[in-house]
Amino acid sequence: MYYLFLLLFPVLVFGNSDFITASEYAAQLYKNPRGIGCQLCHGEHGEGKLIAKYKHKGKQRSFRAPRIDNVAFASFFEALNSRKNGMPRYYLTQEEIEALYLYLHPQYEKR
Numbered sequence: 001m002y003y004l005f006l007l008l009f010p011v012l013v014f015g016n017s018d019f020i021t022a023s024e025y026a027a028q029l030y031k032n033p034r035g036i037g038c039q040l041c042h043g044e045h046g047e048g049k050l051i052a053k054y055k056h057k058g059k060q061r062s063f064r065a066p067r068i069d070n071v072a073f074a075s076f077f078e079a080l081n082s083r084k085n086g087m088p089r090y091y092l093t094q095e096e097i098e099a100l101y102l103y104l105h106p107q108y109e110k111r
């Protein structure tokens with residue numbers, strides 16, 4: 001079923017049907033980017049999130065994912081194509097990265 005969906009995806013997104021809009025596509029990609037969903041760490045809209053609190057050598061520490069709704073495209077692209085501490089490695093295409101970027105930075109949306 002999942003694979004069928006992937007096969008149909010280009011048709012749904014780029015075909016002549018308006019079954020799913022570009023922003024719906026991006027919202028789905030954000031939550032299911034062929035790996036753990038971005039929202040689990042960065043929050044529903046990329047506002048950043050506290051992932052865990054822990055003690056290290058008796059000191060209270062916290063592990064946070066930064067906000068990613070105010071990042072320059074170059075850093076965004078770079079972050080998704082490099083090894084980041086605490087963040088899984090994704091293998092997203094240029095188009096997918098652009099879709100995610102626009103989803104998190106709707107002010108740049110092409111009209």
Ligand code: HEC
Nearest residue numbers: 033036037038041064065066068075076079084085086087
């Ligand atoms: C397991 C938690 C986790 C998940 C899931 C995750 N990230 Fe991250 N991400 C992080 C952490 C932690 C950092 C900070 C890494 C650092 O400072 O080196 C980060 C950094 C980033 C940055 C760099 C921010 C900056 O200011 O330079 C971007 C962009 C980013 N993540 C985007 C994403 C996107 C898009 C997804 C989904 C495809 C995602 N992340 C999924 C934890 C996560």
